Amino acid sequence: MAAELKKELYGGGVGGEDGKLSTDPEWADVEPVVLQEPEGALAAIAYPDDYAEAMAYLRAVMQAKEHSPRCLRLTEHIIEMNPAHYTVWLYRAANVFALNLPILDEITWLNEVALQNLKNYQIWHHRHLLVENYHPLIASDPAAISAFAASERAFIAQMLSEDTKNYHVWSYRSYVVSKLGLFDDADELAAIEGLIDKDVRNNSAWSHRFFLVFSNPAYATPGAAATAYDAGVPAEVVDREIEYVTGKIRLAPQNQSGWNYLRGVMVKGGRKLASVEGFVSEFVIRLGEERSEGGKEGEGEEGEGEDVLSTHALDLLAEIYAEKGEKEKADLSLRRLGQKWDRIRVGYWEWRRKCLEVGA
Amino acid sequence: MAAAGPRTSTPQRRRPAPAISSPSSKIREIEEDEGEEETDKVVDFSHARTMAEPVIPDLFTQLPPVREGYLTDTLDVQLETARECMKFLDGLNTREPLVTRNEHGVPKLARDRHVRFLHMALGNLPGGFLVADASRPWFLYWSLSALVMLGQDVTSYRDGLIVTARSMQNDTGGFGGGGRQLSHLATTYAVVLSLALVGGGEAYDVIDRKAMWKWLNSLKQPDGGFQVCLGGEEDIRGAYCASVIITLLRLPLDLSPESPAYTGDSNANLFTGVADYVSRCQTFEGGISGQPNVEAHGAYAFCALGCLAILDHPSRSIPRYLDVPRLVSWLSSRQYAPEGGFSGRTNKLVDGCYSHWVGGCFPLIEACLNGNPPSDRHRPGDGDGGVGRVGGGGALAADGPAATATTTTTATATATTASSSGRGGRLPPAEDGLFHREGLIRYILCCCQDTTKRGGLRDKPGKGSDAYHSCYVLSGLSSAQHQWELDDEPRPPLAESPAETKDAETSKIPSDQDIDPEAHLEAVWAVLPYLDGPRVFDNDDCVRPIHPIYAIPQGSVRAIRAYFGEKGQGVVL
Numbered sequence A: 001m002a003a004e005l006k007k008e009l010y011g012g013g014v015g016g017e018d019g020k021l022s023t024d025p026e027w028a029d030v031e032p033v034v035l036q037e038p039e040g041a042l043a044a045i046a047y048p049d050d051y052a053e054a055m056a057y058l059r060a061v062m063q064a065k066e067h068s069p070r071c072l073r074l075t076e077h078i079i080e081m082n083p084a085h086y087t088v089w090l091y092r093a094a095n096v097f098a099l100n101l102p103i104l105d106e107i108t109w110l111n112e113v114a115l116q117n118l119k120n121y122q123i124w125h126h127r128h129l130l131v132e133n134y135h136p137l138i139a140s141d142p143a144a145i146s147a148f149a150a151s152e153r154a155f156i157a158q159m160l161s162e163d164t165k166n167y168h169v170w171s172y173r174s175y176v177v178s179k180l181g182l183f184d185d186a187d188e189l190a191a192i193e194g195l196i197d198k199d200v201r202n203n204s205a206w207s208h209r210f211f212l213v214f215s216n217p218a219y220a221t222p223g224a225a226a227t228a229y230d231a232g233v234p235a236e237v238v239d240r241e242i243e244y245v246t247g248k249i250r251l252a253p254q255n256q257s258g259w260n261y262l263r264g265v266m267v268k269g270g271r272k273l274a275s276v277e278g279f280v281s282e283f284v285i286r287l288g289e290e291r292s293e294g295g296k297e298g299e300g301e302e303g304e305g306e307d308v309l310s311t312h313a314l315d316l317l318a319e320i321y322a323e324k325g326e327k328e329k330a331d332l333s334l335r336r337l338g339q340k341w342d343r344i345r346v347g348y349w350e351w352r353r354k355c356l357e358v359g360a
Numbered sequence B: 001m002a003a004a005g006p007r008t009s010t011p012q013r014r015r016p017a018p019a020i021s022s023p024s025s026k027i028r029e030i031e032e033d034e035g036e037e038e039t040d041k042v043v044d045f046s047h048a049r050t051m052a053e054p055v056i057p058d059l060f061t062q063l064p065p066v067r068e069g070y071l072t073d074t075l076d077v078q079l080e081t082a083r084e085c086m087k088f089l090d091g092l093n094t095r096e097p098l099v100t101r102n103e104h105g106v107p108k109l110a111r112d113r114h115v116r117f118l119h120m121a122l123g124n125l126p127g128g129f130l131v132a133d134a135s136r137p138w139f140l141y142w143s144l145s146a147l148v149m150l151g152q153d154v155t156s157y158r159d160g161l162i163v164t165a166r167s168m169q170n171d172t173g174g175f176g177g178g179g180r181q182l183s184h185l186a187t188t189y190a191v192v193l194s195l196a197l198v199g200g201g202e203a204y205d206v207i208d209r210k211a212m213w214k215w216l217n218s219l220k221q222p223d224g225g226f227q228v229c230l231g232g233e234e235d236i237r238g239a240y241c242a243s244v245i246i247t248l249l250r251l252p253l254d255l256s257p258e259s260p261a262y263t264g265d266s267n268a269n270l271f272t273g274v275a276d277y278v279s280r281c282q283t284f285e286g287g288i289s290g291q292p293n294v295e296a297h298g299a300y301a302f303c304a305l306g307c308l309a310i311l312d313h314p315s316r317s318i319p320r321y322l323d324v325p326r327l328v329s330w331l332s333s334r335q336y337a338p339e340g341g342f343s344g345r346t347n348k349l350v351d352g353c354y355s356h357w358v359g360g361c362f363p364l365i366e367a368c369l370n371g372n373p374p375s376d377r378h379r380p381g382d383g384d385g386g387v388g389r390v391g392g393g394g395a396l397a398a399d400g401p402a403a404t405a406t407t408t409t410t411a412t413a414t415a416t417t418a419s420s421s422g423r424g425g426r427l428p429p430a431e432d433g434l435f436h437r438e439g440l441i442r443y444i445l446c447c448c449q450d451t452t453k454r455g456g457l458r459d460k461p462g463k464g465s466d467a468y469h470s471c472y473v474l475s476g477l478s479s480a481q482h483q484w485e486l487d488d489e490p491r492p493p494l495a496e497s498p499a500e501t502k503d504a505e506t507s508k509i510p511s512d513q514d515i516d517p518e519a520h521l522e523a524v525w526a527v528l529p530y531l532d533g534p535r536v537f538d539n540d541d542c543v544r545p546i547h548p549i550y551a552i553p554q555g556s557v558r559a560i561r562a563y564f565g566e567k568g569q570g571v572v573l
């Protein structure tokens, strides 16, 4: 695309020499639609003049259903002032599609806007609409798909380097994986492992990994609930994930992300929780015992000799004991959580004890 | 441990029998004006007056017993936040001239300053607020709702609200963020709730219900969810906002042929597939994501439970569509010590607004678990009521593949997934409370109040107060201070079905259209001040209760529903 044409669409701005639309010959044919707040309106905003003027022109062109390069530039102008304006974004998308603009040019422009507005989420829906329109053009070309996947991944990485748990970015990432079919893309899994290596407590990364592994249409049963067994998942995949996550738990045993993931994997794979009892027990030492090693019997109170390296391990251990029918040990585990190791959740641990009573 | 309060130091202590045995006989509703005086009579905390030194349990003044040394960014900010909060929790942070603490070391609710802050938010806003141009209705709802919880009369805002709301409504249905903006479910939700808060026929009549119904039809999607605006994203917020709007305005559920979800199936309606959509948003952690396949997040948990509680009595709808034990585990994990507040996701920081998004889930979960009165909790033929999975999901799965959900209608598939494991037994009721109320109240009153003249409530120490946090922190305080109980409606609509048997796997799974959306909505949410455990706030620090689903006072819900009920549902078509 020629640079001139681009300027007509991107970065060209609006307004005459004084910056006002009213003095810009390009807009002379438009009668702005000025809105007066009704008398006594609540939470009325004293809009700055340039914003109020731009909105008045926007109303006019929206009303006329105009789609043109100048409209596109007007939306850019407003988005710079107020990126949270969903009406403006949707109108912009309508312009992009009506003018049949190259989607990748719009994405390039959007990257800049996104980096300046990390918390904004209108940009992500806009991107979603662009991808919905772009995808059919490249769907039959694997090389184009993988090139696009790589560029999206690079952009996502840049966004996450600013905020590793940005919910909108991760939602978009999940969408891109589904849309472009990236479940078996080694780079996608490697990118996630990189983020987990950087911060093993990044729960967004763990959640995305779970989605990548257990929603892979190559084997996952469509519509299977996230918390239910899925016979379609191969045993090797389950083994690989158990191996992976147990290694990460050893690094940081009190990291709940790892434990939630482990439990999720076990359930998906239909494994008995007791099959990881040995591993889980590493983090719970002398549960309920009165004395530490070498101490004298009868000197301490219940639990004085115990050590718990992870409350989440003790939680899982309670479930393992329940699964094995060892109700007293399960009950002891839950009691110790409420009494000492995780007191803020005592109400929950007590409820879990009642679950033992009714559940056997 | 010497400084520990009763609940904290002796967590095993058996609670005295609940003060309330029969909802019908003893439960009084605390609404609007009668509330606070009555509270004085039933709560006796004179024993606490004898203590000279503030009693602050060590749970809130020390880091948790399990420490680890492997530092990452997440742990760094977590420890930094916990230490910062401890300064506010332990009462030693005395360089706050405007803060008075009670004998529990808990600051008073700075009611007057918050009220002033909220009145400001409803007044004229400076140009810097232009970024809120598309969310002005939220400011109306947050401020009015917070004022109501603080005991203020907001009817003086009625006229102003009426003209404001009119200026935001579109002829094609719904309300935008401002004049000539696209209608959006979030802004429409905020306007409708605001009108309900100020109340009165003139306010209700602002809403063009016929256009609203048409517009909602245009947003309804074939997969059961709702787009938030025409051409906008689809997420669980949309489903919750739509469900609230439909039931408050008593719109017909009919699906119009213009709806993208219309298939010609005469049984399909606006609620068809909503519960399945919600079900698909539950994640492996047990929490709920905004859209399927994303991380579990507190705000969406509330939207999910709100939706299900609107669709049917929570004791039926929640276990039918969600894995309740996993959900409860995840919700409970959101509360941290020493902070006492809730986080929105695993390994994220506490934030005052989750006092509502997560804290507000507990009344709905309790209604789910305590659904049937004890006498007939085991009555035969009550379908899925109270049934759910008990612990050991792995064990259940290993016994044999649970439903693999490959059937043609997702409704059947999901319902089977959720209920087929009934063999695990019933879930026990949650009479003793599933979260630490004292902890949440301490977090709110110690950490979430702006301690300067500015007033208002906030995310956490170091953050500025705003209308959003003021609203949701107070909602959380309200749910922590009260106890809700949902009376069973006289005739559960699904229990009478002859096909309903004790074995959920072979029973007919009721389709969405069998659900009578009204019966359970007419059931009364009975509310009482929460009386168990130590009470660390003063009587005059009580805020008003709000409806657990609609997040406005129950009287406001009843009034607007009665108004449109009298008009009759058929009127708009």
Ligand SMILES: [Zn+2]
Pocket: B351, B352, B353, B354, B459, B469
């Ligand atoms: Zn917040």
